[in-house]
Amino acid sequence: MNLKRINIPSRLKGLCYTLVIIISFNMIAPIAFAETTFEVSAKAAIAIDADTGKIFYEKNANTPLPIASMTKLLTLYLILEAEKNGQISWDEQIEISDHLLKISEDLNLSNVKLVKGSSYSVRDLFNASAIISANAAVTALAERVAGTEKDFIDLMRAKVISWGIEDAYLISTSGINNEDAQGRIYPGSKENEENLMSAKDMALVAQHLLQDFPEFLETTKLPSTVFAAGTDEETVLESSNFMLPGFYYYKEGVDGLKTGTTDLAGASFAGTINKNGLRLITIVMNANDSNGDGGLRFVETTRLMDFVYENWTYETLYPKGSTLPGFNKIDVPNGVDLSVPIITNDPLQLWHRQDMNKEHLTLTMVNSYEALDKNNQLKAPVERGQQVGELQVGYPEDTLGYVDGSKQKTSVPMVTNGATKKANFFVLSSRSIKNFFSTIF
Known part of the structure; x- marks a missing residue:
């Protein structure tokens, strides 16, 4: 049993948007929630x-x-x-x-x-x-x-x-x-x-x-x-x-x-x-x-x-520095590079009950206003190791939550695994013109 503990940082300030994916080998199959028959003989x-x-x-x-x-x-x-x-x-x-x-x-x-x-x-x-x-x-x-x-x-x-x-x-x-x-x-x-x-x-x-x-x-x-x-x-x-x-x-x-x-x-x-x-x-x-x-x-x-x-069991699903499916990069519209790769900054660990299906694990990316511009986009310049948000993790089968009433506490900070400078005026202008004409035609 892997029972190593980690300190998960508190929720970042503000939420920009939430993106959820379900990892599954059969995405069109319905999710069957297994139920345990165990019951305590008490009121x-x-x-x-x-x-x-x-x-x-x-x-x-x-x-x-x-x-x-x-x-x-x-x-x-x-x-x-x-x-x-x-x-x-x-x-x-x-x-x-x-x-x-x-x-x-x-x-x-x-x-x-x-x-x-x-x-x-x-x-x-x-x-x-x-x-x-x-x-x-x-x-x-x-x-x-x-x-x-x-x-x-x-x-x-x-x-x-x-x-x-x-x-x-x-x-x-x-x-x-x-x-x-x-x-x-x-x-x-x-x-x-x-x-x-x-x-x-x-x-x-x-x-x-x-x-x-x-x-x-x-x-x-x-x-x-x-x-x-x-x-x-x-x-x-x-x-x-x-x-x-x-x-x-x-x-x-x-x-x-x-x-x-x-x-x-x-x-x-x-x-x-x-x-x-x-x-x-x-x-x-x-x-x-x-x-x-x-x-x-x-x-x-x-x-x-x-x-x-x-x-x-308390399981390590991904070690520190992992690239996760669907969350391998983040866009930087005003950067020299239009995106930078992102990785986990801590091990991704989660409670798992035996009847829970790991194929149904949900990952939710929550970004911080601090890392974004007024249009909710990552601002250049971007440095390696810059935190851009946190990834919240859970099983749809797990409806028990936490004793203080919260439903979601498992999360891992996501950081950049690359860097990019801010693009100059001419590059940004060229992109703007190109985007304008692409919307027309």
Whole structure:
């Protein structure tokens, strides 16, 4: 599997025109889009490339559903942001409010028991939140950063909006249902409500977390950790992620991220795996099995991860410096030479699923206004290596797009592979006269 990564430059300023060709050995034959029969046994699911956000699989991925403790990925993102900005420190001690002490004692919720009068380090509370999904611990961190849980939820809402997520419904820092909130609920929310997000939005949250704070994996990869070490409250915490080493659903390469379980959310799991240089993010929502032990979410996550690795590859279609069919030159009407050859300035690489037909690859040339004159033509003089646009590439069969909503991100800059000077006045005049008479006759 070729998984080498490249940095594709951002879209050039402005679009002049778009030229599309379909490379095919049989141009008159209809394009048959092959479909996979693979399906995850869950209410919703998605798998994406953690780097680019390329979607490899989705099922009901745009419908907001209960996310339970997967919420903590967003909460802990903001905690990491606060630590980075100096608002809190890992060694800082936090005393637990009476309200959160009651939450920590609820045997129906995931918690580490917190003791009145004791204080706990930010690091311990963070680890408990990430590893065993301790609800009181994560809300204690949220209250420390924002003052109140309500104010922290407002920060959560603002953050997802800044990421382009507009259909999330956030009313809790931990993900518990309002019925378990010991009487404290977000203003305007109802008794039996909890946080809602789509699988796609949840994947986007996870992507931001891993891209901005990759060190988070140093915590989530731990099968266990010690809470309040060296004190009377020292406790061994075992991860709720049963895909880590030592657990029944262990899968090599999995090092996160977060489980989530409520009556409304069912058994859900935000997973990540790193294999052969490709890191996946997977979201499986409401994967309920008949015995109710929550194991199906890990089974389906394994199936989803295997499907991606077995069916998708990141391929180099053309190396740097290639001349591509239909895009081997560009006109220079005012040059000594009327055209110059163009080549790719980077390797042309693309995600390819096994059932996609390489003969149907589409190439779209998009030119930059900066390289063109007022008539949208390349201006002389032209130097070798001058960028004249970018080539966008895709498969018609690939309708999945990217997790941020974009449909086309694969592109390669095109540069000149020759040079020409500007033609003098007499040459340009001669061409103009010749063109005039050619239009008459």
